[in-house]
Amino acid sequence: MKDLAPDITRIRLLVEGFYSGSMDEERVKAYLLGVADELRLRVYGQPTIHSPAGTGSAHNQGFDAFVPLIDSGISLYVWSQQRFFSTLLYTCKSIDIDAACMFTQAFFGAREIEHSTF
DSSP states (O other): OOOSOTTSOOEEEEEEEEOOSOOOHHHHHHHHHHHHHHTTOOBOSOOEEEOOTTOSOGGGOEEEEEEEETTEEEEEEEETTTTEEEEEEEESSOOOHHHHHHHHHHHHTOSOEEEEEO
16 A cells, blocks of 8 residues: 555554453443553543444444544454454554553454554
């Protein structure tokens, strides 16, 4: 992919895995604020968390969430039935990829995770 704006720092980190334990709005919020704090990213608003709450298929139940950062934002998607999560950290500030992955894996109690930067 051609870098159309080489003068703008952009880090995009995708982390996915299967979580353990229960999942609710409070845990989603705790992750978004916790990973931001771990990476010293500045939050400027409260997390926005949505859940289809039974609307649509059982396969797609879970959470869609976002927290805005001074340095961009963090999105989290959770599939409750499959116990799967996918999070995208998008930041205009350099971050410690290993720290982000370790925090995410520990927070969700995931046996293994996969990650990619782009």
